[in-house]
Amino acid sequence: MPATPTRSKLGLLAALGLAQLLIGLDYNIVFVALPDIAGLGFSPQTLQWVVSAYAIAFGGFLLLFGRLTDALGRRRMFAVGLSLFALGSAFGTIAVGEWMLIAGRGIQGLGGAALAPSTLALLSVGFREGAERNRALGVWGAAGSAGMVLGSILGGVLTDAWGWRAIFAVNIPLIALIAALTAIAVPADDGHPRLRGLDAPGAILTTASAILLVTGLTLSAESGWTAPATLLCLGLGLAAIVVMLFVESRTGNPLLDLGMFRNRHLATGTASTFLFMAGFGATAYFLTLYLQDTRGLGPAVTGLAFVIPCLGVLLGTTAGARLATRYGLRTALVSGQIIGLLGVTGFARFVRADTEWVTLVALTLVFSLGQGIVFTTMFATATTGVDESAQGYAGGLATAGQQIGGAIGLALLIALTSAVSSPQLTTAMMGIAVIIALGLGVALLVPRTAAVAPQ
Structure with missing residues (x-):
């Protein structure tokens, strides 16, 4: 992908935002389509690997790819991630057996592990720390959150219209668009690859x-x-x-530089990403089950219902960037955790099988608003004060915390809901509320020096 002299920040942000949307899209898009995918020959026990192969490859290689981002170059690893995503999507589209589809999902996970740290590193060095970076992170965060919700929508709509293979094929034109923007707007790497001394x-x-x-x-x-x-x-x-x-x-x-955690921004930001995905990240799973199993909605309607949390998250990411710029990262992160905690606690207290839809919509908007604020500010916190040469590594650490936190949180919450007799959604939301409360405690540890004056 040759660089050109014309590199606008708008084009750079568009490329990075669409890459983050792609990552979020592919995490969620398979859920609603799983019953149809099972027709390929999966048993109930093996079907979960369609989801897990992505998460395992993503979480397992993030730190390594984060370090390679700094060693080989941000643009080079960004291109590697796009190529892996395209290959994995092609495997999924033409899969003729279980192994091929699982392999495709694993390759997509590798693509995500390469894209996530390189995307965050490019954003962190491409936009000045402060108001400019906060605004960019707001757009980037909105794109990632919208991708996760869009995945839920498209998973049902595309499967109903063209079959489950369409959920993989839809990535190809999106990847082509990102590649074109990369050629125009993503700056070339300085110097030569530096693999020497890699741990x-x-x-x-x-x-x-x-x-x-x-x-x-x-x-x-x-x-x-x-x-x-x-x-x-x-x-x-x-x-x-x-x-x-x-x-x-x-x-x-x-590779794992423990000394970097002396930077309290990185330490608290990484802890926040872990707890964010363990708590907020699990809400979509349990809300999907509630809408389909308890309220009787079909896959396509369930997917379309996720427009509501998408709206809340989009508002939250915008508000998070403004709060961080005006009042500081600590205040913004604490505010998001409190708003999210109020919404999730309201779900646990008031939502049942016959709850009025207006109550359900209102509570969904509240916790998704908090989710959007936290999403933007936790990554801004993690990358504050980190040297430009280590931004890829810091992004890898923060995103690794997010992915591993999602796997651990969902496993614990599923075990919790299986062990008690109360309604699944109620129990899950109570567990999520506890995790968000832990996230609030971490947010209070963010240094006050994280405040950023308007620019």
Whole structure:
């Protein structure tokens, strides 16, 4: 993808926003289509791997790809991510068996792991820290959140109209558009790739530990927490983390640089992304089940119903950028967590099988507004004060926290709802409220120096 002299910030933001939309889109688009995908030969036990293959590859390779973003170049890794996404989407479109579809989803996950840190790094160095970056992060955050909700909508609409293969084919024209914008607006990398000194043991241990943990959590939903395969993966994953911490603390140029967490912005921002996806990120799953299983809506109507949280998130991401610029990141992040907590607590308290639709819509708008505010400000927090040469790594850390948090949170919430007799949505929202409360505690630890004066 050759660079051209014409590189507008508007074009750059469009490319990065559409890439973030692509990541969010492909995480959610398969859910409503799963019953139709099962016709390819999946059993109820193996069907979940259509979702899990994406999450495992994404979460497992984020740190490695974040470091490669800084070593090889942001634009180069952005192009690699787009290429992997296109390959995985093609595999999904023409899949003739289970293995091919799972492989396609895994390749898409690798594409996401390459795109996420390079996208955030390009945004962080392309827009000045402060009001300009906050506004850019607002647009970027809105695109990512809209992608997740759009995935729910398109999953039902495309499957009903053209079959489940359309949910993979729809990526191809979007990727082509992003590639064209990249050629026009994404700046070329400075210098040559620098693979020398890359921490190979750290790359293996961090990737293996993340993959083993996410796989173990996935197996827990399929086979139970005490199943031998579940215990083996979780045990090996925890052991790999212990070994990784030991090795990385004694490595000169570690992949997982523990010293970077002395930056409280990065530490609190990464913790916020973990708790955000564990809590807010699980609401779509349980809301989908509530609308279909409890209220009897079909897949297409359920997908269209997600326009409501999409609107709330879009408003929230815009408000989050303005709050961060005017009052500081800490105030914005705390405000988003409180608003989200109020909405989710209201869901747990008032929403039942016969709840009036106006109440359901109002509460959905409240928690999705808080979700949008937190989404924008948690990434702004994580990248504040980080040197430009390490922005890809910081973005990888923050996004890794998000992906792994989503897997852990959903597994724990599913286990919780299975263990109690109260309505699933009520129990899930109570659990989510606890996680958001933890996120509020982390937000209060964000340094006051994160405040940014208007520019």
